[in-house]
Amino acid sequence: MSMPLDDPFWNRGEVPPKEREGAERDRLGIQSFLSRRSSQEELRRIAREVRQMTGWANSYHGRIKSLKQRVAAAPVGSIRDRLTCLYSIVSKKACKLWKKWGVELKRQLQETSTLLVNTREMDKILKKGFEKVTKWTEKLWRKMAGIQAQEPSEFEEAEDEEYDQLYDMFGELII
Secondary structure, three states, X not given: OOOOOXXXXXXXXXXXXXXXXHHHHHHHXXXXXXXXXXXXXXXXXXXXXXXHXXXXXXXXXXXXXXXXXXXXXXXXXXXXXXXXXXXXXXXXXXXXXXXXXHHHHHHHHHHOOOOOOOOHHHHHHHHHHHHHHHHHHHHHHHHHHOOOOOOOOHHHHHHHHHHHHXXXXXXXXXX
């Protein structure tokens, strides 16, 4: 639009009674046009941010991998211990973050693909890189969690029964 917002057209003052219905329709039309335009711009901004986040995740994953290589190449001693500790902290924090982002970020990347022009090739590269990130995250998550997909132990069941005997259904101690 080439008309600035401070143009007198936008603030004409009082409208004669004969033109009120048409003026109200025009005002509503202009408002809906401006709302639609700002909504589309907001969606494009979100699409750009999704791509930035995905690119950042891919880049950060690359840095974590290079840190792991530095740990492996470091001589045995305090420097290697520090690098190992740093790698452990950074990889765990990144793993937790990407575990949260994983599915939703992929979905948003797919859903916002129509909002930006000429991003198909970049999207393919971002998806491929983020798939590596999510695979690494799953592998590290399993390692951190120790895959505790077990049936409840008898000890836990006995503990639950003891709790049920000591407390009523409102969590109050039975005397």
